[in-house]
Amino acid sequence: MSVRNPGMKIDLEWVSKVRVNTQAVLNRAQQIQSIKLAKKQWQAAWLLKAVTCIDLTTLGGDDTQSNVHRLCMKAVQPVPRELLGSLAMQDKGVRTAAVCVYPSRVADAVRSLKAANSNLPVASVATGFPAGQTPLRARLEEVRAAVADGASEVDIVINRTLALTGQWEAMYDEIRQFREACGDAHMKSILATGELGTFTNVYKASLVSMMAGSDFIKTSTGKESVNATYPVAIVMVRAIRDYFLHTGHKVGFKPAGGIRTAQESLVWLTLMKEELGPQWLGPHLFRLGASSLLADIERQIFHYVTGRYPALNELPMA
Template sequence: MPQGQAPAQLPQIADNRNPGIDLDMDWVRAAQANTSAIERRCATLPGRRSVKKEHQAAWLLKAISMIDLTTLSGDDTPGRVRRLVAKAVQPVRPDLLEALDMTGLTTGAVCVYHDMIEPAVATLDQLGATLPVAAVSTGFPAGLSPFHLRLEEIRESVKARATEIDIVISRRHVLTGDWQALYDEMKAFREACGDAHVKAILATGELGSLRNVARASLVCMMAGADFIKTSTGKESVNATLPVSLVMIRAIRDYFEATGYRVGYKPAGGISKAKDAITYLALIKEELGDEWLTPHLFRFGASSLLGDIERQLEHHLTGHYSAGHRHPIG
């Protein structure tokens, strides 16, 4: 078992929380990525894993429960966030859920900037709903603000009742191979989060290579990340299947070595129901059913929910509806 902090438990998960381990540079340096093999594996996945009718509907309902419904725009307002939270609590029109014999369905969380935590939490209280509120932090999306301010931003968001913190790493540590600096930074972020669930955003589109993605994934998990996440959604390249495969296999290696399950969150560019099913199939094949739960897998998305809802209505009626019939705030 790894050395370090004694295992704690988050309220929303059953598994022991990843406490992190000492930085193992031999393990980090040994991490490689065969790009051509990874791309071949990913290219076959969408065609091989097609599900239809009731099975498709079941997968889509599961996908909804794993969405971090997100708004991260400069023109966010309390009203927009209140509508987003209401949609997260009631993600599918009640008549559709009734026809699908599905009740109590919510998204996995809502994800907002720090200033929008208060209206998100207040709306949940008003609705009498229990749902994680995630806040992006540490100078999101670039992560280039002064280090002490990034730590204080985490603490302020936790104080404001965010139960999950999505931090961004310093990409320069990866690009220069300064793994000790990345480990120390991530460990400090984890400590500042306290009991809050911490997701490490790697910004994989800016890391230069799949090998760097593999190594950064390992280092962040060694430093105690609860989740590793692909992207801020602001990079030119966000979540992709090859990047996901690399990160998922790093999670599997870490679990096999330590016994701790770390979650995975692809974010940015996932807007179609069929893409959500492909990602779920990849998780099932590479990590197993244990990861097909909201405490170990999330989609970072804003428009995905709308397309899933349209697909569910098509499943029930045989017709696609207009987008305005599925408001998303």
Template sequence: MTTDTKNTLLPQAVERRNPGMALDLDWVRRVQANTSAIERRARTLPGRRTVKKDVQAAWLCKAVSCIDLTTLAGDDTAGRVHRLCAKARQPVRADLLDALGLDGLTVGAVCVYHDMIAPAVAALAGSGIPVAAVSTGFPAGLSPFHLRVQEIEESVKAGAREIDIVISRRHVLTGNWEALYDEMRTFRAACGEAHVKAILATGELGTLRNVARAALVCMMAGADFVKTSTGKESVNATLPVSLVMIRAVRDYFSQTGVRIGYKPAGGISKAKDALTYLMLIKEELGNTWLSPHLFRFGASSLLGDIERQLEHHVTGRYSAAYRHAMG
């Protein structure tokens, strides 16, 4: 895979940026969520769709290409980030890729805190894999506003090509959509050429209707991706929340012609769960969204389980988890 090909991992290399639009409060207030119907649709999905053998292996490799390989621990070190980046470059063992007839498979991005951007950029040099940085007082988003904006600017300056921001949940819980819109517009401007993923922290928004409205407002304000969670909440990515956000993305596309990316994060650690999310994307948004420029998993342990499943596909045997370490 050439560097030019790898650069298609960057959303801006494939999709035009979301320019945003004026805040349309009438549209926002029309948004509703039928919780029972949403939960029923989400509950039946895993049992209605399955893939096996070669097709399953192909879908799992697709999932690998859509992972934002993440480390967001208080004890992160440059050494740990270097090892994670080595895994990002070679996410699946070479012998397994050879057996599958694949070459050049990488993850979608590496996601780190601000202080780890420099070692990540150095470790990924020449790979075309972008560095994503969490920002704006992650995970609570309660630091002073000017510091949150400055944090974005510093991360972009340090080399982050994607910024995962957290919104102020209070704006959603109080229905202050103007404040949420203005906040998101400011964050989008601070990102410059870097793509911005808006983390809604859906587990803290109270209702599915709030989730749908928050996603729509963030898209109106220029978000390139909408993301479920920080991974630090008690409830993170779920299928009902994903269905609500995906349909908001679909509605925004139908009204504006602009494709917005989607990123579920937190709690997705099994290969079978990744397959379910990919099927949901395919059914609700279509094949165009099944690419790293429009869909990402926020995950770390997920990759290890996918690699185990791929080894089973190739050899017929399951291996121990330590054979597929992150670094």
């Protein structure tokens, strides 16, 4: 993980001046999507880079100890060793960035990873995920419980009501308290951008979250009707850039929800490289929140190595 973002005193004047040019954002998003993607061995290299940025996630009501264990084993060895061997990458430590689970499953994940002798981070969603509508006291308690069980990263959800009604100071104060409850655990703030209405609101929420000490800002919970989109990402990464220029502190970015294909992961990496530069191209400052993306990346790497797509029984289940 990167150096922590200490946050800053809330600057309401900066927040109130924010105006986002919607058409310019849409044009830029289209531009990014039209950039030619790498092919052949370069594509394989970029896809392995994408694997190392994935927060491999399970957030189902039917999560059990066994499927969390399977997820952890997959995170430790996301691409079969023989495929990595064909690419001379078997000793390069290719693994996902973290596993992400509900607070009640953190202890299971920590146990599985410890047994596998892995120091892979466990991330936990918290603060009344996904709606964030539980009392503040309960949301803070959930963060503390996740950290106590061994989560080294906590994905909090902001209170959308405060963002939608422009109560930026109140939102800042809540996030500060979450940051405090996280202790040494890194904090990712989920904006649920599909519920924020406008690009200007997304930018303001990004800014306030960073001022309050978020180490990452994340697009979505994956449970909204609209999740990670390229235009919203442009708005959020521009806020990250402005915050960096203003404070000297780098904040990470995590798109999540609906990212399923290897092709999309390449567009996301391209977006980061174009907008924020190569420094943001590693798991310390870029994460992909996904549960099914890895399977497609594996398929593409298998195809690159063997020249054909795998049968269903040829790749271990995520």
